[in-house]
Amino acid sequence: MKIFIGDLNKAFESRVRLGMMSILLVNDFVDFATLKEQLQITDGNLASHIAALEKLGYIEIKKQFIGKKPNTSYLATKAGKKAFAEHLDALEKLIKQSVE
Amino acid sequence: MKIFIGDLNKAFESRVRLGMMSILLVNDFVDFATLKEQLQITDGNLASHIAALEKLGYIEIKKQFIGKKPNTSYLATKAGKKAFAEHLDALEKLIKQSVE
DNA sequence: TTTATTAACTTTGTAATTCAAAGTACTTTT
DNA sequence: AAAAGTACTTTGAATTACAAAGTTAATAAA
Numbered sequence: 001m002k003i004f005i006g007d008l009n010k011a012f013e014s015r016v017r018l019g020m021m022s023i024l025l026v027n028d029f030v031d032f033a034t035l036k037e038q039l040q041i042t043d044g045n046l047a048s049h050i051a052a053l054e055k056l057g058y059i060e061i062k063k064q065f066i067g068k069k070p071n072t073s074y075l076a077t078k079a080g081k082k083a084f085a086e087h088l089d090a091l092e093k094l095i096k097q098s099v100e
Numbered sequence: 101m102k103i104f105i106g107d108l109n110k111a112f113e114s115r116v117r118l119g120m121m122s123i124l125l126v127n128d129f130v131d132f133a134t135l136k137e138q139l140q141i142t143d144g145n146l147a148s149h150i151a152a153l154e155k156l157g158y159i160e161i162k163k164q165f166i167g168k169k170p171n172t173s174y175l176a177t178k179a180g181k182k183a184f185a186e187h188l189d190a191l192e193k194l195i196k197q198s199v200e
Numbered sequence: 201t202t203t204a205t206t207a208a209c210t211t212t213g214t215a216a217t218t219c220a221a222a223g224t225a226c227t228t229t230t
Numbered sequence: 231a232a233a234a235g236t237a238c239t240t241t242g243a244a245t246t247a248c249a250a251a252g253t254t255a256a257t258a259a260a
Contacts, residue, residue, distance in 0.1 A: 005119040019105040022194050094122050
């Protein structure tokens with residue numbers, strides 16, 4: 001029995017950020033409105049979780065206009081994908097420890 | 101793309117409680133000292149996480165004496181195991197969504 | 201041309217969570 | 231009698247999360 005909770009990434013402890021990264025891992029660009037709808041949170045709350053992940057360099061922001069409407073979309077960076085993969089790895093090890 | 105962060109159990113969002121349940125899921129009785137050592141936290145902190153899980157009916161407490169020393173050990177209840185399994189299920193779905 | 205609307209925030213304030221440190225009760229060892 | 235061990239409880243501070251309201255800048259409607 002050896003436990004590694006220290007290998008879990010604090011950034012992904014929150015269900016919202018966990019959900020965001022899951023989405024961004026498999027979808028190249030996802031916009032604000034889509035994230036908000038998928039995660040079912042207020043826009044202010046979403047904005048702050050986005051800011052947290054961006055500050056860590058885990059996601060990037062791309063602003064553009066679609067037709068005449070502003071549209072902001074997000075993508076996971078290489079570092080973000082790596083960090084998330086490592087987190088999932090740690091999670092798996094944690095859960096599977098001493099099962100065999 | 102359909103996301104289910106609502107199916108994640110808030111009780112298991114904390115790395116400490118996640119670690120505790122992982123341990124208790126595969127070890128029938130684990131005592132205070134062992135948990136403390138595995139999780140690397142202070143005893144006060146551990147005690148409060150234990151209290152949180154007990155309040156939810158996810159773990160049970162068994163007090164005994166080993167020789168002359170008091171020994172408290174913990175075990176996951178049936179409800180606790182079920183809740184944890186559901187949480188892991190939700191986690192898996194969340195992570196694997198739209199991968200295929 | 202004023203007014204309303206939309207998108208994506210920022211700010212504010214509150215509530216909840218987490219944690220370490222210190223204190224406590226009871227017992228045992230020295 | 232003093233020190234140490236076990237399993238806490240209490241306290242207080244720091245961090246985090248969140249909703250609600252306010253903001254900015256652009257477009258669309260009246």
